Amino acid sequence: MAVEQHVDHVIVTCKAQSYKAKNIIIATPPVLASKIHYTPQLPVKRAKLLQSMIMGAVIKVHLAYNKPFWRHQKLNGAVVATDRAVSVVFDQSPQNESHGVLLGLIEGDYAVELSALDADTRRKRVIADYVYYFGHQAAHPLEYVEQDWLTEEWSQGGYVAHMPPGAMTTYGDCIREPFDRIHWAGTETATEWTGYLDGALQSGIRAAKEVINKQAI
Ligand SMILES: Cc1cc2nc3c(=O)[nH]c(=O)nc-3n(C[C@H](O)[C@H](O)[C@H](O)COP(=O)(O)OP(=O)(O)OC[C@H]3O[C@@H](n4cnc5c(N)ncnc54)[C@H](O)[C@@H]3O)c2cc1C
Known part of the structure; x- marks a missing residue:
């Protein structure tokens, strides 16, 4: 241009x-x-x-489950961690609980490291962190969606x-x-x-x- x-x-x-x-x-x-x-x-x-x-470095993931199972264990689905790749998690499930969604953010050095992995290995790394936080019920999401902002041509990183x-x-x-x-x-x-x-x-x-x-x- x-x-x-x-x-x-x-x-x-x-x-x-x-x-x-x-x-x-x-x-x-x-x-x-x-x-x-x-x-x-x-x-x-x-x-x-x-x-x-x-630009900073961030990868955003959404993992969907058939129910927000963590709520039934009296967990709010929120995580803040400094020692694992997925460092922030929020519960992003619809209010009617028709299914459960946990949004995750991978930031900084972890984002750079995971961006370089192939998609399947990255997915396994992410799911391993979810299992660490929420137990074995998190092991098999119905859907896994990721957005690697580092490789997004018109952003080249994030959050800012x-x-x-x-x-x-x-x-x-x-x-x-x-x-x-x-x-x-x-x-x-x-x-x-x-x-x-x-x-x-x-x-x-x-x-x-x-x-x-x-x-x-
Ligand atoms: C994972 C993630 C989560 C975030 N969460 C939040 C949140 O919860 N709350 C919040 O307030 N903010 C959040 N942010 C930050 C927020 O997205 C940004 O602050 C905001 O998008 C910045 O807006 P902008 O218009 O400055 O830039 P952008 O949104 O980056 O817009 C710039 C536009 O320019 C276009 N562009 C780039 N180069 C060219 C070119 N050469 N020619 C033409 N067009 C071009 C791009 O395609 C893009 O559409 C998040 C960001 C990320 C990455």
Whole structure:
């Protein structure tokens, strides 16, 4: 993808076609914004900021059972662990208990490790953790669904991009600063709830206002 700024407009060129606009808002994760080809080049601070903001690592799994069996053992289905691959589990069963669903999250180093495994081995690792937490009834889920955010082309990780030491102090002051006709949104640019959907919405509203105010001048 390419973004070309001219005196009074911007051209965005994708694989399929080109678009012309007065201003644009880029709301992709920073790592993906850094892969866009810009003419003229991004200011150094902005380019370095985008390169510095690395995505975290997370894999999300859903395991479905015919009943939320853990509830009948007076367990709430919630887990927080630091020493196993599935480090967070929530009960995500429907209220009518027509079936049971346990959502699991694999984060950080464990996510990187499990992402590199073949799908069958990863599934076995995940189920082993569920059996450790909930007993043998967790061994045979009716369905197993996973989303590896590390290999998702248009995210390249999750939950959010974060800054290593030095990035904020060196480049951070330009995080919401437009580059002529390019404005920046995305949860990473939020001033509250960064890394969450609320932050994404806040950033979109802020960037839209920037463009509207500019056009009013
Ligand atoms: C497993 C997981 C669980 C989460 N749970 C929660 C939760 O419970 N609550 C919560 O508030 N938040 C949660 N989050 C975080 C939340 O998903 C993000 O904060 C939010 O999606 C960020 O929104 P965004 O619009 O900034 O970016 P995104 O949602 O990443 O949207 C960016 C969009 O840009 C598109 N894109 C990328 N590159 C290009 C390109 N070159 N050209 C065109 N389009 C492009 C992508 O396809 C994508 O649609 C979770 C995230 C993950 C990964």
